Amino acid sequence: MDKKVLPVIEFKNVGLSFDNNEILKNVSFEIEAGQFYTLLGPSGSGKSTILNLISGQLSADAGEILFDGKVINNIPAESRRVNTVFQNYALFPNMTVFDNVAFGPKLKKMPKDKIKAKVREMLALVKLEAFENRAIQELSGGQKQRVAIARALANEPDVLLLDEPLSALDYKLRKQMQSELRAIQKRLGITFIFVTHDQEEALAMSDWIFIMNDGKIQQNGTPVDIYDEPINHFVADFIGESNIVNGVMKQDYLVSFVNKDFENLDAGMKPNEPVEVVLRPEDLDLVPVEQGKLIVTIADQSFRGDFYEITAIDDDQNEWKVQATNPSTVGARVGLDFGPEDIHVMRFNESEDDFDARIESYEGE
Numbered sequence: 001m002d003k004k005v006l007p008v009i010e011f012k013n014v015g016l017s018f019d020n021n022e023i024l025k026n027v028s029f030e031i032e033a034g035q036f037y038t039l040l041g042p043s044g045s046g047k048s049t050i051l052n053l054i055s056g057q058l059s060a061d062a063g064e065i066l067f068d069g070k071v072i073n074n075i076p077a078e079s080r081r082v083n084t085v086f087q088n089y090a091l092f093p094n095m096t097v098f099d100n101v102a103f104g105p106k107l108k109k110m111p112k113d114k115i116k117a118k119v120r121e122m123l124a125l126v127k128l129e130a131f132e133n134r135a136i137q138e139l140s141g142g143q144k145q146r147v148a149i150a151r152a153l154a155n156e157p158d159v160l161l162l163d164e165p166l167s168a169l170d171y172k173l174r175k176q177m178q179s180e181l182r183a184i185q186k187r188l189g190i191t192f193i194f195v196t197h198d199q200e201e202a203l204a205m206s207d208w209i210f211i212m213n214d215g216k217i218q219q220n221g222t223p224v225d226i227y228d229e230p231i232n233h234f235v236a237d238f239i240g241e242s243n244i245v246n247g248v249m250k251q252d253y254l255v256s257f258v259n260k261d262f263e264n265l266d267a268g269m270k271p272n273e274p275v276e277v278v279l280r281p282e283d284l285d286l287v288p289v290e291q292g293k294l295i296v297t298i299a300d301q302s303f304r305g306d307f308y309e310i311t312a313i314d315d316d317q318n319e320w321k322v323q324a325t326n327p328s329t330v331g332a333r334v335g336l337d338f339g340p341e342d343i344h345v346m347r348f349n350e351s352e353d354d355f356d357a358r359i360e361s362y363e364g365e
Helices: 047-055 097-107 112-125 141-154 171-188 199-205 223-228 233-238 352-363
Strands: 009-018 021-031 036-040 062-067 082-085 159-163 191-196 208-213 216-221 243-251 254-257 260-263 273-279 285-287 294-303 308-314 319-324 333-337 344-347
Touching: 009 047, 021 047, 021 062, 021 216, 036 047, 036 199, 047 082, 047 159, 047 191, 047 208, 082 141, 097 112, 097 141, 112 141, 112 171, 141 171, 171 191, 171 199, 191 199, 199 223, 208 223, 208 233, 216 223, 216 233, 216 352, 233 243, 233 273, 233 344, 243 319, 254 273, 285 319, 294 319
Parallel strands: 036 191, 036 208, 082 159, 159 191
Antiparallel strands: 009 021, 009 062, 208 216, 243 254, 243 273, 254 260, 273 344, 285 333, 294 308, 294 333, 308 319
């Protein structure tokens, strides 16, 4: 029988408070080796606190933090096999690029020839081979970020922690660095734990996402699962754009909202249970009135480059966001069309465990 592979990091019922303010509330999760994980949530949700607990900058009030199956709550930060890349780079301004990257290996008393080889390997990895003798002050923001990443990786950590490292970069450079970070993680095969409040960034980069809010993990899963199957109002509203309306789940695969019944793919709820219904703007099609499942009036539209962002109002004064490739006309009466697969039904106050159990129950039918 194969041995169970231990998670590289595990939180068991971890809690932390500052001045009677609960920052983390009974948080439990597992991190597997070699994957790109993202902690995603608004400011103050607890995501950076988790990084600081992993790195040893903070100590938990309750629960256990394990690394390769061993409790590390009392292990000092310098003895943990992790490194952190910060938003503000935290580089040594009086050192060259080479000396910044070599700092960790020198502390480990690595032989000089190996230090030189390691630094050049890391600078090649971040595409800064010709910059080793540059002063830090001579670098752009993107180049400084690359040096910070190279310096962290030169220490050969088992886990790399990244605390909003791209937030200070302009849009184009940020997109480029997203791709480069993803490629570096895949090439090295080490575990990355990335903190961001940018939903698009999390969806583009991650193997697995933890959605944080109010000191709790609201939902975790692959980017596709979280986007397509949000568990509650917060997740549906926080990840991407959403139309969320109240409804009633009349029976399995039949939901009522805006005074009409619609077939859908959800099940496992009580007959006539009050629910919330999610329809993504990109899943709504503008069609002639006679072809629409709903009839709306175009209230506003703006060009977003890849699509037109359209706001429409139905006769019950519900607002609908639509992403369309072609413009409409403000004031026009049109139909909204969508399929059963585009409707996602959420229970009120459903836990993630209950959600998973419900999904498994009707998928197994």
